[in-house]
Amino acid sequence: MLEGMPIVPVDPAAWDLVSRALPQVTDRLIALASAHPPQTRVTADWTIADTVAHLVSLMLLDAVLVGRTDLDAHMPGALDLVAATNVDTVADTNHAVLAHFTGRDVPVLCEQLRWYADELVAAAATRDPSEQVGWLGGSRLTIAGLVAHMINELVVHGWDIARATRTPWPMDPLLAGQFFDLFLLGVTRGGYGALLDHGAPVRPGRIAVDFRSPYTTPAMLVLTDGAVTVEDPDPRADVRLAFDPPTLNLMLFGRVSKARAALTGKVRLGGRRPWLLPAFERTMHLPS
CATH class of the missing domain: 1.20.120.450 (dinb family like domain)
Incomplete structure (x- = not known):
């Protein structure tokens, strides 16, 4: 190391x-x-x-x-x-x-x-x-x-x-x-280096997204002034995402639409400010 x-x-x-x-x-x-x-x-x-x-x-x-x-x-x-x-x-x-x-x-x-x-x-x-x-x-x-x-x-x-x-x-x-x-x-x-670089203006402020699944570790990904970190879960998270792992993975890579994932109940959105998820995804996204 x-x-x-x-x-x-x-x-x-x-x-x-x-x-x-x-x-x-x-x-x-x-x-x-x-x-x-x-x-x-x-x-x-x-x-x-x-x-x-x-x-x-x-x-x-x-x-x-x-x-x-x-x-x-x-x-x-x-x-x-x-x-x-x-x-x-x-x-x-x-x-x-x-x-x-x-x-x-x-x-x-x-x-x-x-x-x-x-x-x-x-x-x-x-x-x-x-x-x-x-x-x-x-x-x-x-x-x-x-x-x-x-x-x-x-x-x-x-x-x-x-x-x-x-x-x-x-x-x-x-x-x-x-x-x-x-x-x-x-x-x-x-350390994700330049992996998430996207060239767009950095959104100021903090967006915390809590990820929950019976098959994964409860964790929160937090975007703060353009930087993403991992934090412990917090009930006050802006966005709560409950997910089925296969469906989430397919959705992240553009194989399943967000609408289909939501309609099947395999990805469910909640939290205090769920409308902030698209702003979070502009930085924390995967190739589709």
Whole structure:
């Protein structure tokens, strides 16, 4: 741990859950992707083959970061690109990284995905899950948070494939909740660098949003003069957000609309000043 770096504790039970889940979710994604024609379009821009190639690039990046090996040997210039990325330029970064993965043979890609997942798990097993690595936009992320993020990528893109192919894709709410606990809270506590930079004027004042789910740690994210911090829950929070973790994750990444999430009761809004949520989201948002 570098001197002066915030310590971000990791619950051993949460780490056990995500470290065991990564190879299992990888295998589920591989089985799903392998069962359908590779040129099936699953988003406006990507086919199944493109989606798996994207996941391979992310899994390799994570395996390299945790394994402390030379990323430039695999993707020249990628470290500088990662350091310069924020949530609004992630799509550009994905496009640039994918240029290093020109193959679209899904069986080959699936083999690579499984291989890099095994490499990531093996590398993580040699390190403390609370150790931090440099990530997008100069942010700092625990190894546990990195794995939780990778699992969410697999699940969200698996949802894309499942929706396009009308295939069931069950999502475990406890596992989905680790994206909030280990990744979202973790990167906020560890230091998000330039990840949330958006170029818009900073809203002065304080907005506190209390997040509640049976599957996650009660916590409050607070935006104060443009900076986001994690605080203990407070009944006087401006906004109270009760959520189902799979639905929240899909909503944060633009797969489920806010209206649909609200109408199904999977995301419920309350608090003293719920109308402040859009102002909070202008800073604290994820790529969709």
